[in-house]
Amino acid sequence: MRPETMASKLKALNDWVDDVARLTRPDSIRWCDGSDAEAAALRAEMLADGTLVELNQDTHPGCYLHRSNPSDVARVEHLTLVCSKNQEDAGPNNHWMDPAEAHAKIDALFDGCMQGRTMYVMPYCMGPIDSPLSRCGVEITDSPYVVANMRIMTRMGAAALARIEREGTFVKGLHSIGELDPERRFIMHFPEELTIKSYGSGYGGNALLGKKCHALRIGSWQARQEGWLAEHMLIVGIENPQGETHYVAAAFPSACGKTNLAMLIPPEGYRKAGWKVWTVGDDICWMRPGKDGRLYAINPEAGYFGVAPGTSRSTNPTAMETIAHDTIFTNVAVTADNQPWWEGLPHGTPVTDWQGRPYDAANGPAAHPNSRFTVSAKQCPSWSPHAEDKQGVPISAIVFGGRRPSLVPLVFEARDWTHGVLVGAAMGSETTAAATGAVGVLRRDSMAMKPFCGYNYGDYFAHWLSFDKPGAKLPKIFHVNWFRKGDDGKFLWPGYGENLRVLEWIIDRCKGAVGAQETPIGHVPRKDDLHLDGLAIDGTALDTLLEVDPMGWAAEVADIGHYLDSFGARTPEKLKAEQRRVAAALANAGAPARKVAAG
Numbered sequence: 324m325r326p327e328t329m330a331s332k333l334k335a336l337n338d339w340v341d342d343v344a345r346l347t348r349p350d351s352i353r354w355c356d357g358s359d360a361e362a363a364a365l366r367a368e369m370l371a372d373g374t375l376v377e378l379n380q381d382t383h384p385g386c387y388l389h390r391s392n393p394s395d396v397a398r399v400e401h402l403t404l405v406c407s408k409n410q411e412d413a414g415p416n417n418h419w420m421d422p423a424e425a426h427a428k429i430d431a432l433f434d435g436c437m438q439g440r441t442m443y444v445m446p447y448c449m450g451p452i453d454s455p456l457s458r459c460g461v462e463i464t465d466s467p468y469v470v471a472n473m474r475i476m477t478r479m480g481a482a483a484l485a486r487i488e489r490e491g492t493f494v495k496g497l498h499s500i501g502e503l504d505p506e507r508r509f510i511m512h513f514p515e516e517l518t519i520k521s522y523g524s525g526y527g528g529n530a531l532l533g534k535k536c537h538a539l540r541i542g543s544w545q546a547r548q549e550g551w552l553a554e555h556m557l558i559v560g561i562e563n564p565q566g567e568t569h570y571v572a573a574a575f576p577s578a579c580g581k582t583n584l585a586m587l588i589p590p591e592g593y594r595k596a597g598w599k600v601w602t603v604g605d606d607i608c609w610m611r612p613g614k615d616g617r618l619y620a621i622n623p624e625a626g627y628f629g630v631a632p633g634t635s636r637s638t639n640p641t642a643m644e645t646i647a648h649d650t651i652f653t654n655v656a657v658t659a660d661n662q663p664w665w666e667g668l669p670h671g672t673p674v675t676d677w678q679g680r681p682y683d684a685a686n687g688p689a690a691h692p693n694s695r696f697t698v699s700a701k702q703c704p705s706w707s708p709h710a711e712d713k714q715g716v717p718i719s720a721i722v723f724g725g726r727r728p729s730l731v732p733l734v735f736e737a738r739d740w741t742h743g744v745l746v747g748a749a750m751g752s753e754t755t756a757a758a759t760g761a762v763g764v765l766r767r768d769s770m771a772m773k774p775f776c777g778y779n780y781g782d783y784f785a786h787w788l789s790f791d792k793p794g795a796k797l798p799k800i801f802h803v804n805w806f807r808k809g810d811d812g813k814f815l816w817p818g819y820g821e822n823l824r825v826l827e828w829i830i831d832r833c834k835g836a837v838g839a840q841e842t843p844i845g846h847v848p849r850k851d852d853l854h855l856d857g858l859a860i861d862g863t864a865l866d867t868l869l870e871v872d873p874m875g876w877a878a879e880v881a882d883i884g885h886y887l888d889s890f891g892a893r894t895p896e897k898l899k900a901e902q903r904r905v906a907a908a909l910a911n912a913g914a915p916a917r918k919v920a921a922g
């Protein structure tokens with residue numbers, strides 16, 4: 324680490340660090356260089372004070388467990404604010420506070436909060452260090468756990484500092500775990516100042532400021548100004564037996580399957596035929612038009628902060644291999660021989676739960692439902708050789724999806740870009756344990772960005788529409804639903820690796836190589852359009868998965884109309900007209916006209 328006296332060459336950075344130190348009054352300041360020696364020293368300190376617990380080093384070399392404060396295990400959407408000068412710019416999709424009031428409120432919390440603690444200064448780069456699409460930031464934190472995670476999740480340290488000194492600009496992120504008191508907790512964004520202030524949580528998206536705060540909330544604001552897109556999307560390359568690779572970007576809400584789709588293992592028949600899957604990113608995607616008019620995407624992250632429960636050799640063997648060593652586990656349970664454990668693993672018995680108590684089923688799950696692993700992307704066996712390409716990878720298809728137990732078919736294709744933007748804006752999904760609050764409640768989550776869009780959704784929809792211009796060669800847009808349930812409450816579609824069957828249809832549609840049925844909501848495959856050899860699924864389940872119910876959809880589309888209206892004059896007229904077009908198509912298909920008129 325650089326001693327306190329060796330600040331950076333950039334006056335703006337030194338001045339900010341000085342200001343923060345004056346406010347928070349740490350015992351000492353450490354500039355992080357990202358080196359192995361620094362990481363080892365930090366780890367030793369965290370093991371000594373119990374911040375980290377060593378896991379079984381024979382079965383899980385280099386793996387450690389962190390237990391959060393039990394009141395600090397997920398993102399806190401009600402305490403996450405976008406503090407733009409004008410409230411309208413944050414939009415009804417964000418909680419807002421006047422910037423002056425917000426600074427005053429949170430600075431009062433930061434006042435003296437680092438006394439007795441070390442303040443870490445972490446320069447980081449989101450995206451490949453030499454990519455013109457990447458953006459840098461500096462996070463100041465008093466949490467060594469946050470430093471350890473940021474070191475995995477971003478390009479953190481000396482190289483990032485050099486780029487910041489060269490560019491002279493960076494996103495400022497100030498973080499303190501404070502007292503970990505939910506009553507004294509805020510995650511604030513000041514997009515016009517490229518500033519983030521986060522107090523009172525040490526968890527994931529609340530505290531690793533490069534991730535949701537910078538790469539999505541501030542990122543989306545900058546992206547709109549600069550003509551690109553910052554999205555809550557995985558990026559995956561699908562290589563067919565002919566050796567051609569198509570990249571797909573997919574937006575699913577938190578804990579709805581991005582990591583799993585990004586790492587999928589093809590079903591046996593596909594594997595034998597030579598299909599391969601290449602992981603570029605599992606959570607965030609930055610894309611912009613290239614010279615040829617196509618959209619090119621980079622993954623701004625360098626690691627995965629993935630959901631542990633449900634991850635197993637049968638659902639996601641790639642992830643299991645990735646996290647077999649050198650991984651930080653947060654809020655999982657442990658077995659008698661000190662191996663990490665979570666619900667969904669077929670073997671092993673938890674003896675200690677995520678809070679460190681003796682496991683008792685009466686206390687709920689052994690691992691917290693939002694327990695996570697932090698691991699370097701490079702450990703992933705399907706890590707794409709193009710994941711660090713400076714110009715990004717060309718995107719053939721954009722996929723939206725969510726947890727929809729009824730109505731929404733397995734897959735459908737939007738007729739064009741405008742319709743696709745409507746499909747994304749209309750997305751709905753059941754809430755998950757990734758954020759505090761009720762789980763399983765259906766809500767609109769446009770483009771999976773409800774918690775992450777740093778500005779008014781109406782403006783965001785307009786920004787999406789603006790990509791459709793002369794010369795653009797835009798990806799086709801699709802919608803998927805792996806979570807349709809039958810009358811017995813079980814998922815109708817087997818999901819996971821079998822999702823490649825749907826991706827194959829999607830890519831073939833992009834190439835014009837496969838058929839579909841035209842419906843008012845878009846193109847839906849007929850049974851014969853999907854390759855289903857080797858898949859055990861009964862015919863009636865498939866019929867349900869591919870059906871379009873005009874009555875149900877008329878009500879859905881009417882509701883989407885009301886939702887679009889909730890952004891007032893900021894909602895583009897073109898999108899409203901598109902909603903009316905779909906409503907009319909449904910009316911023509913036999914849905915009662917009165918329902919459509921409501922939209």
Ligand code: GTP
Nearest residue numbers: 577578579580581582583630632633757805818819
């Ligand atoms: P964030 O990191 O929160 O943004 O989530 P994510 O979208 O990456 O979600 P992830 O892939 O971690 O999946 C969350 C949960 O959904 C896990 O418990 C998975 O096992 C489960 N899941 C993922 N894909 C499928 C699928 O195809 N079918 C079913 N039934 N469950 C799935």
Ligand code: SPV
Nearest residue numbers: 398527528534535577757
């Ligand atoms: C999500 O909630 O979408 C995540 C985890 O990916 S967090 O980093 O906590 O945002």
Ligand code: MN
Nearest residue numbers: 555577578606
């Ligand atoms: Mn996410």
